[in-house]
Amino acid sequence: MTDDRIVTNGPRNGWNGQGVNADTKTASCPAPHSGKTPAPLPRADRGAKSPASDAGIAGNTGTSNTSNTSNIPGSSIAHASKTDASRLPSIATAPTLNSSETLDACRVGRLAPSPTGRMHIGNVYAALAAWLSVRAERPHTAADPNLPILPNHSGILRLRIEDIDTPRVRKDADRWIMDDLHWLGLDWDGDPVYQSDRFDLYDQALHDLCDAGLLYPCFCSRAEIRAASAPQEGDGYVIYPGTCARLDSTERDRRLAEKRRHSWRVHLPQEQLDFDDAVFGTQEFDLARQIGDTVLRRSDGLYAYQLAVVVDDLLMGVNDVVRGRDLLRSTALQLWIRDRMAECGWHSQPSIDTDLPAAAHHAHTATRTPHTANNFGNIPAPSAAIRFAHLPLIDDPSGKRLAKRDRALDLGVLREEGVTPESVIGYCAWLLRLRNTPEPISAHDLLKDFSWDPLRADHTDRACDPTALFA
Numbered sequence: 001m002t003d004d005r006i007v008t009n010g011p012r013n014g015w016n017g018q019g020v021n022a023d024t025k026t027a028s029c030p031a032p033h034s035g036k037t038p039a040p041l042p043r044a045d046r047g048a049k050s051p052a053s054d055a056g057i058a059g060n061t062g063t064s065n066t067s068n069t070s071n072i073p074g075s076s077i078a079h080a081s082k083t084d085a086s087r088l089p090s091i092a093t094a095p096t097l098n099s100s101e102t103l104d105a106c107r108v109g110r111l112a113p114s115p116t117g118r119m120h121i122g123n124v125y126a127a128l129a130a131w132l133s134v135r136a137e138r139p140h141t142a143a144d145p146n147l148p149i150l151p152n153h154s155g156i157l158r159l160r161i162e163d164i165d166t167p168r169v170r171k172d173a174d175r176w177i178m179d180d181l182h183w184l185g186l187d188w189d190g191d192p193v194y195q196s197d198r199f200d201l202y203d204q205a206l207h208d209l210c211d212a213g214l215l216y217p218c219f220c221s222r223a224e225i226r227a228a229s230a231p232q233e234g235d236g237y238v239i240y241p242g243t244c245a246r247l248d249s250t251e252r253d254r255r256l257a258e259k260r261r262h263s264w265r266v267h268l269p270q271e272q273l274d275f276d277d278a279v280f281g282t283q284e285f286d287l288a289r290q291i292g293d294t295v296l297r298r299s300d301g302l303y304a305y306q307l308a309v310v311v312d313d314l315l316m317g318v319n320d321v322v323r324g325r326d327l328l329r330s331t332a333l334q335l336w337i338r339d340r341m342a343e344c345g346w347h348s349q350p351s352i353d354t355d356l357p358a359a360a361h362h363a364h365t366a367t368r369t370p371h372t373a374n375n376f377g378n379i380p381a382p383s384a385a386i387r388f389a390h391l392p393l394i395d396d397p398s399g400k401r402l403a404k405r406d407r408a409l410d411l412g413v414l415r416e417e418g419v420t421p422e423s424v425i426g427y428c429a430w431l432l433r434l435r436n437t438p439e440p441i442s443a444h445d446l447l448k449d450f451s452w453d454p455l456r457a458d459h460t461d462r463a464c465d466p467t468a469l470f471a
């Protein structure tokens with residue numbers, strides 16, 4: 001397996017604007033979100049180091065909501081208050097991080113839970129896989145295979161609370177997630193990063209992409225799009241038919257002047273993008289045909305997942321991404337956007353110093369550095385290649401995708417029933433094909449033999465039978 005991805009077709013450096021109305025570059029770029037970035041909370045409120053997610057297993061297809069039903073962009077958006085994570089106990093193995101250390105030559109993974117409810121088995125399964133992927137990595141400096149693997153001695157694992165979809169955020173869900181991760185023995189490095197603290201970065205990214213002529217306003221309603229498009233390959237994904245990309249500039253400006261409700265879409269070229277996945281092997285996507293022009297800022301003013309995740313993975317130096325296979329298509333899109341952002345001068349500036357205002361400032365100053373040949377900025381090429389592992393999805397016994405709204409297998413219920421962390425981890429290790437039976441085991445004890453090979457050999461979706469956990 002190779003870690004790198006290749007654009008096999010089409011322009012790699014510089015986007016040629018093919019397909020979108022040639023006047024797009026003249027479109028006024030989006031107004032800022034609400035003019036306000038929420039004030040950073042006092043440090044103690046923004047989280048404890050360590051105890052460490054859910055990473056896109058159930059319900060989240062990564063696609064954005066283009067609903068035209070809410071009101072004025074930005075202004076009415078409430079921000080969920082952050083949990084006082086400092087109340088959480090810290091894990092004994094938490095690393096001592098030196099803020100001046102850079103992340104060159106090391107794996108940087110992330111746990112990226114959406115705080116929309118309590119974690120369920122599918123979320124734990126994804127979090128465990130992301131944790132093992134980074135924690136089982138041997139140190140680059142001491143690549144002796146006989147050395148014991150200890151947690152926190154190799155890769156870096158960040159916790160990012162993906163709370164930009166504010167209507168779906170549940171109060172205290174960030175605290176439940178951190179507490180459950182701690183209970184499971186899954187730790188992370190540095191302070192949690194809250195996406196709701198980073199609206200100014202997303203805004204800057206949106207403007208840079210717009211200035212590069214890559215975006216256009218889309219006035220279509222969801223119903224109009226659905227009526228004009230054919231869903232893709234049975235998975236319900238709807239490819240935008242390009243209606244507003246073909247608007248002439250006079251009509252587009254007229255609608256903007258009338259303040260017609262609109263989202264902002266990125267125009268994807270007819271280009272093939274390939275990447276390698278540790279579980280599903282080589283993936284090839286025809287960007288225009290299989291993904292289509294995608295919303296980066298929703299018509300309700302909220303930044304789309306697809307934009308925020310690219311900004312954050314880039315600026316946080318993430319090079320190890322583990323999440324559900326429902327995001328394979330999003331990976332191709334995100335890689336393409338990431339390359340365009342690099343051309344706009346955005347570089348990876350990973351630092352273990354996770355103080356958010358400092359990181360945001362750092363990133364802002366970094367956005368204006370000239371583009372270099374290495375799209376990954378200051379991470380040296382050997383460690384820069386992003387490693388992806390997409391996981392089979394987990395269904396309930398009736399074959400329905402696990403979702404946070406069905407509390408049946410959430411950790412609140414399991415913990416109340418007296419299920420042990422080892423039982424949950426053992427069950428998830430079995431779902432990950434790391435064990436032949438769902439016997440209890442600690443996360444730490446899985447490190448030694450961790451490999452993607454068994455999952456690669458059998459990556460069909462799997463049904464989850466809760467009775468095994470209560471045995």
Ligand code: GLU
Nearest residue numbers: 055056060112114162323
């Ligand atoms: N917050 C997303 C989820 O919980 C994670 C998506 C990702 O890993 O990029 O589904």
